[in-house]
Amino acid sequence: MKYIAILGSTGSIGKNALSVVETHADEFKVVGLAANRDVDTLEQQIRRYRPGLVALNDATAGEKLRTRIRDINGTQVLTGSEGLQAVATMPEASQVLDGMGGSAGLLPTLAAIDAGKDIAFVNKEVMVMAGPLVNTAVKTNDVNLIPIDGEMSAIFQCLEGARDRQADIHRLLITASGGPFRSVPKEDLYAVTPAQALQHPNWKMGQKITIDSATMMNKGLEVIEAKWLFNIELSKIDIVVHPESIVHSMVEWTDGSTLAQLGPTDMRIMIQYALTYPKRLSAPVPRLDLREARTLHFEPVDFEKFPCLTLAYTAAEVGGTLPVVLSSADEVVVAAFLNAAIGFMDIPAILERVMDAHVVIREPTLSDILEVDQWAKSTANSLIKKHTKIAIGNQPSAIS
Numbered sequence: 001m002k003y004i005a006i007l008g009s010t011g012s013i014g015k016n017a018l019s020v021v022e023t024h025a026d027e028f029k030v031v032g033l034a035a036n037r038d039v040d041t042l043e044q045q046i047r048r049y050r051p052g053l054v055a056l057n058d059a060t061a062g063e064k065l066r067t068r069i070r071d072i073n074g075t076q077v078l079t080g081s082e083g084l085q086a087v088a089t090m091p092e093a094s095q096v097l098d099g100m101g102g103s104a105g106l107l108p109t110l111a112a113i114d115a116g117k118d119i120a121f122v123n124k125e126v127m128v129m130a131g132p133l134v135n136t137a138v139k140t141n142d143v144n145l146i147p148i149d150g151e152m153s154a155i156f157q158c159l160e161g162a163r164d165r166q167a168d169i170h171r172l173l174i175t176a177s178g179g180p181f182r183s184v185p186k187e188d189l190y191a192v193t194p195a196q197a198l199q200h201p202n203w204k205m206g207q208k209i210t211i212d213s214a215t216m217m218n219k220g221l222e223v224i225e226a227k228w229l230f231n232i233e234l235s236k237i238d239i240v241v242h243p244e245s246i247v248h249s250m251v252e253w254t255d256g257s258t259l260a261q262l263g264p265t266d267m268r269i270m271i272q273y274a275l276t277y278p279k280r281l282s283a284p285v286p287r288l289d290l291r292e293a294r295t296l297h298f299e300p301v302d303f304e305k306f307p308c309l310t311l312a313y314t315a316a317e318v319g320g321t322l323p324v325v326l327s328s329a330d331e332v333v334v335a336a337f338l339n340a341a342i343g344f345m346d347i348p349a350i351l352e353r354v355m356d357a358h359v360v361i362r363e364p365t366l367s368d369i370l371e372v373d374q375w376a377k378s379t380a381n382s383l384i385k386k387h388t389k390i391a392i393g394n395q396p397s398a399i400s
Ligand SMILES: NC(=O)c1ccc[n+]([C@@H]2O[C@H](COP(=O)([O-])OP(=O)(O)OC[C@H]3O[C@@H](n4cnc5c(N)ncnc54)[C@H](OP(=O)(O)O)[C@@H]3O)[C@@H](O)[C@H]2O)c1
Pocket: 007, 008, 009, 010, 011, 012, 013, 014, 034, 035, 036, 037, 038, 039, 056, 057, 084, 099, 100, 101, 102, 104, 122, 123, 124, 125, 148, 149, 150, 203, 204, 205, 206, 207, 208, 209, 267
């Protein structure tokens, strides 16, 4: 029996993780859950899984939850960042599934690693912000960090048995579906609405990552994540657009051989593998049958149409705190786009402005990273307030 704490249990990854736990109730038991403020979902999860400790970041929501579960014995409710860290470090858990999105996951992730927990890891923003710090903590505490994100899990699986043979890798090929606007001309992207951008062709995910997929920022963040996760130089990481999302990513070796991982578009497979690694268990997901007539397409990525990709490569090349700025400002501009405060093409335009205004710290400490995170968010917020609603109709953004 493996005892698991899930950060971000009320989100898309968290719910899928609980479904995996339920499928293999003889293998896994949930001992801790944490979220931001979704009282209704967390209450249902408490009633179903009976964890000993739960946390909500939002104190008011936490108070409401305490009242709601008065009839339940044995579940303690904590709040705020201390609450999240308590779940991340609880002695009963041997593995922490980090499904909390964004910069909010940074401190709980580091706390879990420092507490010696193996990590089932999906929060790419944490790796983008603090890859070197996370890697050092993983090494110092001798824990496993096993990726869940489809592309990272695919590369992790292709590297099985060759994890320390970076010199034999010609390149990592991260696949990208291309998102909902792969075939939409660039000039039409100025008029895109949040509802249109939330229509991902292949995956059902949380709102932030779905918008990041539409701008292709998600792929840019994955490039930076892969650099740190697999300890590989940027020049050896490429993106290939693959609209069917069946090949989840590939490793091309120096001898010209390429290994690929294929599977259905169902996150439960990757979540389960991160929990059972190196074992595999059966999974109740639709199976991939390549005997059905299937065509797999691959094409180059359009950097001109998706400027977020260039911004991500710039952040990766410059390094230091620039990836923090990219990721943290992106959280704010994506939320502004979802609230219809800015247009779709204002996303890269505002991000570029914030990145240009930043003075990079080369080898940041944790406190540098936390400060830059706040700076990037407030700088992005001021730009949004100044330029609210500029991208109208087919007009190019006034910001760019
Ligand atoms: N969804 C996917 O299929 C997928 C695939 C690959 C990678 N990922 C990565 O997985 C991460 C999560 O994505 P998601 O799609 O599952 O997101 P999501 O559906 O938006 O869920 C986010 C979860 O994190 C919690 N959370 C957010 N901010 C928090 C805070 N400040 N304190 C505590 N909890 C907080 C949310 O709680 P509330 O519900 O209370 O707000 C929710 O439980 C992201 O890094 C994403 O890039 C996701």
